[in-house]
Amino acid sequence: MKAALTLLLLAVLATLPFWLDNAYLLHVVIITGIFIIAAMSLNLLLGFAGQLSLGHVAFFGIGAYASSLAALGFKLTTPFDVTVAPNPVWLSMLAGMLAAGLAGWFIGRLAFKVRGAYFVIVSISFAEVMRLVAVNWLELTQGPMALNNIPPLELFGHAFWKKPENYWLVLAVAVFSYILIRRLVHSRAGRAMIALAENEALATSVGIDVTRYLVLAAVVSAAMAGAAGALYAHYVRIVDPDVFLFVYTVTMVIMVVTGGKGTLAGPVVGGLIFGLLPEGLRAMAIAPEMQWIAYGILMVLVVYFLPVGIVPALRRR
Amino acid sequence: MDQLLQHGLNALMLGGTYALLGIGLTLIFGIMKVVNFTHGELYAFGAYMMYAVVMLLGANFFVALPLAIALGVALGAALELVLLRRLRGADIDTTMLVMIGAWIALQNAEQFAWTGVAKSIDSPFPAAPLVIGPVSVAWNRVFVFFVAIALIALTYALINHTKLGRAMRATFQDRETAALMGVQIGTIHTITFALGSGLAAAAGALLGPVFVAYPSMGDLAAAKAFAIVILGGLGSVPGATVGGFILALVEELGAGYISSGYRDAMGFLLIIVILLFRPTGLFARKERIG
Numbered sequence: 001m002k003a004a005l006t007l008l009l010l011a012v013l014a015t016l017p018f019w020l021d022n023a024y025l026l027h028v029v030i031i032t033g034i035f036i037i038a039a040m041s042l043n044l045l046l047g048f049a050g051q052l053s054l055g056h057v058a059f060f061g062i063g064a065y066a067s068s069l070a071a072l073g074f075k076l077t078t079p080f081d082v083t084v085a086p087n088p089v090w091l092s093m094l095a096g097m098l099a100a101g102l103a104g105w106f107i108g109r110l111a112f113k114v115r116g117a118y119f120v121i122v123s124i125s126f127a128e129v130m131r132l133v134a135v136n137w138l139e140l141t142q143g144p145m146a147l148n149n150i151p152p153l154e155l156f157g158h159a160f161w162k163k164p165e166n167y168w169l170v171l172a173v174a175v176f177s178y179i180l181i182r183r184l185v186h187s188r189a190g191r192a193m194i195a196l197a198e199n200e201a202l203a204t205s206v207g208i209d210v211t212r213y214l215v216l217a218a219v220v221s222a223a224m225a226g227a228a229g230a231l232y233a234h235y236v237r238i239v240d241p242d243v244f245l246f247v248y249t250v251t252m253v254i255m256v257v258t259g260g261k262g263t264l265a266g267p268v269v270g271g272l273i274f275g276l277l278p279e280g281l282r283a284m285a286i287a288p289e290m291q292w293i294a295y296g297i298l299m300v301l302v303v304y305f306l307p308v309g310i311v312p313a314l315r316r317r
Numbered sequence: 318m319d320q321l322l323q324h325g326l327n328a329l330m331l332g333g334t335y336a337l338l339g340i341g342l343t344l345i346f347g348i349m350k351v352v353n354f355t356h357g358e359l360y361a362f363g364a365y366m367m368y369a370v371v372m373l374l375g376a377n378f379f380v381a382l383p384l385a386i387a388l389g390v391a392l393g394a395a396l397e398l399v400l401l402r403r404l405r406g407a408d409i410d411t412t413m414l415v416m417i418g419a420w421i422a423l424q425n426a427e428q429f430a431w432t433g434v435a436k437s438i439d440s441p442f443p444a445a446p447l448v449i450g451p452v453s454v455a456w457n458r459v460f461v462f463f464v465a466i467a468l469i470a471l472t473y474a475l476i477n478h479t480k481l482g483r484a485m486r487a488t489f490q491d492r493e494t495a496a497l498m499g500v501q502i503g504t505i506h507t508i509t510f511a512l513g514s515g516l517a518a519a520a521g522a523l524l525g526p527v528f529v530a531y532p533s534m535g536d537l538a539a540a541k542a543f544a545i546v547i548l549g550g551l552g553s554v555p556g557a558t559v560g561g562f563i564l565a566l567v568e569e570l571g572a573g574y575i576s577s578g579y580r581d582a583m584g585f586l587l588i589i590v591i592l593l594f595r596p597t598g599l600f601a602r603k604e605r606i607g
Contacts, residue, residue: 132579300422
């Protein structure tokens with residue numbers, strides 16, 4: 001029964017561009033898909049490893065910038081001479097994931113020395129520093145002028161210019177990420193992470209290496225967020241420092257918390273709701289501020305009345 | 318040398334307000350174990366109340382200032398009663414999520430109410446600066462500095478020399494024991510949050526007329542408050558006071574000698590460096606949280 005439902009869902013998702021005959025809506029769905037990938041990656045840290053990471057957009061933005069820069073090529077004169085020739089996009093996307101993963105490793109090493117409120121503040125600070133670097137390092141990032149004309153992905157001589165192709169690309173990466181996270185949390189490493197989230201002292205006492213598994217979670221999570229950022233950059237083909245804005249982290253957090261942190265389907269459900277909701281609100285001609293006020297209030301209400309999220313609440317029934 | 322003196326003086330003038338922001342945040346964290354993400358919005362609220370009272374109602378500047386602070390205290394008390402009262406005893410992540418939700422709602426409410434256009438607030442001080450030898454400082458900044466120092470002194474007096482302050486310190490040290498000794502923890506929480514919010518609103522009401530009021534002004538203020546509090550150690554009031562002046566100095570020197578574009582990044586860089594080398598903050602002897 002469950003397998004049949006999954007197959008049906010996949011069939012609906014895979015054929016979506018054939019029956020959704022509206023370029024704008026397809027665009028909204030693609031962006032939602034990219035955010036779902038980012039939310040799934042956040043869920044690995046927030047839900048499974050139990051670390052409230054509020055700088056997650058840093059990894060998304062690093063992935064976007066690193067992949068764009070590697071694809072466009074760049075030339076630096078300060079602090080030292082570096083010239084990078086334009087690379088094929090599949091390679092640049094891997095570079096984006098690598099850069100984000102490295103940042104995840106750094107933040108993991110740094111922040112897992114400090115926990116709780118300190119970790120939250122470190123992660124926010126890190127994302128803000130990244131944003132300010134993107135604004136001010138004109139030679140590399142063009143600052144607020146943004147990186148333009150980023151090439152789309154090209155595989156086997158075929159460039160992904162059209163929306164349906166990009167949709168399938170995002171869908172494939174999302175399904176792959178879902179399977180990867182599922183395998184990871186059901187592995188020994190995943191069980192170690194969950195044990196840490198539930199009772200760290202107990203987990204440590206039975207010999208689980210805290211730092212090692214938390215850093216592993218941070219690296220995988222960051223690389224996946226970096227992949228989402230790279231997908232974003234090569235789809236919208238322009239990247240500016242606003243990709244580091246805190247509101248995107250908040251969006252991801254709301255998706256994960258509403259859907260159900262620490263569940264596989266949670267970020268997908270939450271992501272669909274909060275990815276498509278703005279379009280519904282916009283259709284009702286509601287001012288963007290009002291929409292954000294509604295987000296904020298909804299977040300408070302979810303914590304009060306649905307603290308475990310939608311997916312676990314439905315499952316319990 | 319003159320330039321260095323000037324930077325030092327600027328930092329001193331700004332540091333008082335930073336210390337106010339930091340003390341408010343650290344009190345709330347220390348006593349309530351709440352990471353207050355609405356702190357920056359209270360700062361913006363203070364600035365906007367100055368704008369509303371001075372520019373829209375046409376009231377006197379020196380009447381508007383205490384009024385704006387009082388409104389900040391009232392908003393803080395309301396936030397605590399509505400949002401946090403029922404979350405007492407919840408884990409820190411839960412309250413953090415609620416405070417983030419409140420922050421987003423408040424900031425966008427500000428944007429909705431006052432539009433995105435920055436508002437300037439007239440101040441009654443002469444435009445010509447006060448010149449002391451090789452350095453100079455604007456009169457309104459001198460005023461801001463002395464009011465900030467006065468408010469810091471009042472806060473210290475309240476915490477160290479009143480019965481209420483003793484109850485607050487007791488709650489900080491051990492909530493359960495304080496409750497057993499007859500301290501009304503709920504009331505202490507409301508008062509603490511109102512006081513911390515009032516200090517943030519005071520900082521905004523003081524700096525609003527120096528700069529301008531705009532809806533996202535609170536984000537930067539909150540970020541700086543977090544930097545100050547980490548610098549001084551979460552929960553440490555003397556740490557936050559010194560931290561405010563240190564952050565102002567680091568920003569001022571960073572902007573003057575490194576790059577003004579990175580002025581606002583200094584606080585964040587400071588956070589990361591401090592957590593690398595001294596994760597409990599510069600002054601705290603208590604164990605860290607978490």
